[in-house]
Structures are given as C-alpha cells and as structure tokens.
Amino acid sequence: MNSSKQVPVVKNSRSPRQRRAFEASANVAAEKQGLVHADTAVNGRQVEPKSRRGGFWGALLGGGIGLVILMFLVIREMDRGPDVSSPALGAIPAEYKSDRAFGYLKALCDLGPRPSGSAQMERQQQLLKKFFESQGAAVKMQSFEIRHPETGVPVGLSNLIASWHPNRPKRFLFCAHYDTRPFPDRDSVNPRGVFVGANDGASGVAALMELAHQLSVLPADVGVDIVLFDGEEFVFEQGRDDYFLGSTFFAEKYKTQPPAVPYQAGVLLDMVGDRELKIYYELNSLKYARSVARGIWDTAKDLGVSAFVPRSRHNIDDDHIPLNKIARIPTVDLIDFDYPRPGFGAPKYWHTEQDIPANCSGDSLAAVVWVVHQWLQRQ
Numbered sequence: 248m249n250s251s252k253q254v255p256v257v258k259n260s261r262s263p264r265q266r267r268a269f270e271a272s273a274n275v276a277a278e279k280q281g282l283v284h285a286d287t288a289v290n291g292r293q294v295e296p297k298s299r300r301g302g303f304w305g306a307l308l309g310g311g312i313g314l315v316i317l318m319f320l321v322i323r324e325m326d327r328g329p330d331v332s333s334p335a336l337g338a339i340p341a342e343y344k345s346d347r348a349f350g351y352l353k354a355l356c357d358l359g360p361r362p363s364g365s366a367q368m369e370r371q372q373q374l375l376k377k378f379f380e381s382q383g384a385a386v387k388m389q390s391f392e393i394r395h396p397e398t399g400v401p402v403g404l405s406n407l408i409a410s411w412h413p414n415r416p417k418r419f420l421f422c423a424h425y426d427t428r429p430f431p432d433r434d435s436v437n438p439r440g441v442f443v444g445a446n447d448g449a450s451g452v453a454a455l456m457e458l459a460h461q462l463s464v465l466p467a468d469v470g471v472d473i474v475l476f477d478g479e480e481f482v483f484e485q486g487r488d489d490y491f492l493g494s495t496f497f498a499e500k501y502k503t504q505p506p507a508v509p510y511q512a513g514v515l516l517d518m519v520g521d522r523e524l525k526i527y528y529e530l531n532s533l534k535y536a537r538s539v540a541r542g543i544w545d546t547a548k549d550l551g552v553s554a555f556v557p558r559s560r561h562n563i564d565d566d567h568i569p570l571n572k573i574a575r576i577p578t579v580d581l582i583d584f585d586y587p588r589p590g591f592g593a594p595k596y597w598h599t600e601q602d603i604p605a606n607c608s609g610d611s612l613a614a615v616v617w618v619v620h621q622w623l624q625r626q
C-alpha cells in the first residue's frame with residue numbers, strides 16, 4: 248500500500264518486510280473480526296487450503312520455488328556487503344570534523360527527550376538559536392499553535408529558520424526535524440520508555456550545525472537557509488495523530504507569502520547518523536526532485552563516499568512531502584531507514600530506546616556534510 252497517502256505515516260512508509268509484518272498483524276485483527284480465515288491469508292497473500300494441495304508434483308514444485316526464494320535471499324544478503332563499513336572510501340577532508348559533529352549530536356541528546364512543547368525543546372531552541380547566530384546567520388522562530396493530540400490543550404510549536412544571504416539569486420534550503428517522538432513506541436521491552444532520538448531527531452540537526460561552519464564562505468550568488476522543523480512526529484497514537492506539523496506550516500506560509508527569492512532546491516536530512524550508514528535514493532525524492540537527487544548522488548560518487556548507494560530502496564513520507572507538494576520546492580530526503588542495517592535478525596533501533604549516540608557515528612555525519620556541501624558548491 249502506499250501508506251503515505253491514506254494514513255500520514257512517516258518513515259512510516261514501511262519497507263516490504265515491515266509492510267508484510269503490518270499486513271500480517273492486520274490479518275490477525277481481521278481474523279478476530281471473522282473477516283478472514285487464518286489459513287487463507289498469510290502475509291496478505293491468499294494461500295490455498297492444505298487439503299487441496301497435492302501429492303508428489305506439488306511437493307516438488309513447492310520445494311523448487313522454496314529453493315529459488317532461498318537463493319534469491321542469500322544473493323540479496325551477499326549483495327549488502329559487510330555490516331560495518333566506512334562511509335567514505337577516501338579520507339574525509341579535515342574541515343568536516345566528525346568529532347565536532349558527533350559532539351553536537353551528543354549535546355542534543357544530553358538535553359533528554361525533546362518532544363514538541365517540552366521544556367527540553369525550549370532549551371534546545373535557545374541553544375540552537377545562539378549557535379546559528381554565532382555562525383553568522385540571522386535566526387527567526389516561526390511559531391504557531393496546535394492542540395495536544397491527547398489532551399486538547401494548546402501547544403506552542405516553532406520552526407527555527409537560520410538564514411545566510413537570503414536575497415542572493417540562488418537560494419537553497421537545508422532542513423531537518425528537531426523534535427523527538429514522545430515515546431519509543433516500537434521498543435518491544437519499554438514502549439513508554441525514554442526516547443532521545445540520537446538518529447531520529449539529533450542527527451539531522453547535528454549535521455546541519457556542522458554544515459553551518461562551511462556557510463561563511465559561499466559562492467557570490469548563493470544564499471542558504473537552514474530550517475529546523477518542529478512537530479515532525481508529535482504522535483501519541485499511530486493513525487490518529489498528524490505528522491509534519493512544522494513543515495506543513497512552513498510550506499503553507501511559503502505558498503501564501505512567497506519570499507522575494509524562491510528556493511531552487513531543498514535537502515532534508517533525517518536519520519543520517521547511523522554507524523552503518525547507507526543512504527539509498529528515496530522514491531518520493533526521485534518523483535518530485537529527481538535532478539536534485541541525481542546531483543547529490545553524483546557528487547558522492549565523485550568524492551568516493553560509498554555510503555550513498557545509487558539505487559532506490561524505500562518510499563518514505565517525511566517533511567519533504569509538504570515541501571514538494573504544497574510549497575513546490577524540489578526537495579530530496581536523505582535518509583538511511585535501515586537502522587542499523589537491513590537483513591534477517593538484524594536489530595531494529597528505529598523508534599526504540601536503542602536510538603542512542605552509541606549507535607551513531609561522527610564519520611557518518613561528516614561524510615553527509617561533505618557531500619551536501621560539495622553539491623552546494625557546484626550550484
């Protein structure tokens with residue numbers, strides 16, 4: 248299903264495996280309601296009742312199909328290469344400092360969980376406003392109010408907009424979300440536990456902080472905005488609560504009150520801190536901003552940053568959807584959705600208590616910053 252359209256599920260768009268798991272659970276629910284029989288629906292596919300399967304030829308055929316599937320899976324696993332690999336084939340130049348970038352990620356996580364409207368989010372906003380101003384940006388808070396999805400009380404949200412040379416003719420948008428999900432609801436042990444969002448929340452922000460160090464010197468005709476979105480996942484109940492509150496607000500404003508100089512392109516960074524970084528083309532990015540995506544992956548190839556894999560993998564709803572669809576800013580999502588890695592039996596850190604700095608790496612952040620900065624230099 249293109250989950251994205253019917254239910255605003257994010258990063259939500261599930262991988263085929265996740266989708267199968269989801270469909271399987273949907274079938275369990277349907278079975279409880281007497282809608283399907285367990286024997287006839289496995290992983291969303293119709294399965295012939297056992298009594299009608301038959302004999303020697305059936306077994307032979309079944310075995311053959313099984314063998315082909317097994318070979319396919321083995322080849323696919325081999326294709327993935329080693330679990331841990333350097334994000335770049337060559338050395339990352341010294342001006343992209345992986346220790347400094349990782350220090351930012353840790354400092355954000357040290358604030359604790361940073362959901363929209365929380366005291367920690369406010370502290371984060373103060374810290375980041377000061378930081379981006381120290382890097383020469385003019386910083387504005389774009390504030391708005393929503394209703395808390397559980398209690399209905401008003402909650403103040405703010406996007407942070409840091410601008411360098413907004414009136415230059417070629418303007419680019421770099422963005423990330425800076426709120427963290429209220430709970431690690433995919434954690435099998437503690438779904439109401441502590442979620443610090445090292446990768447899903449802090450990594451994009453830390454990368455953009457590292458990028459900011461490069462923005463004092465830009466091509467003479469280039470201006471840059473770094474925008475941090477609030478309310479990407481102020482979600483307490485999946486399927487009920489809306490995602491992308493900040494980016495949607497930003498996109499609506501951009502549409503109704505267009506700036507003097509429009510953005511030429513946008514780059515969204517999300518989950519870019521994984522120690523085992525592999526960033527594939529994301530399908531919505533190819534759909535809405537193919538040339539931007541191509542430019543970034545081509546840059547990575549030229550630099551020898553092997554963490555950018557020039558193949559498509561996931562179809563993901565993220566903050567780039569409102570930017571593309573409402574604001575019409577061609578925006579790509581750089582996201583490594585297999586955290587830490589794809590494959591059978593691999594652990595799953597996404598939306599769990601394991602999304603912590605120890606599962607992230609400064610090298611991954613620095614490699615991404617290197618690529619997007621060099622891509623910007625080429626514009």
Ligand SMILES: [Zn+2]
Pocket residue numbers: 258428447480598
């Ligand atoms: Zn998330």
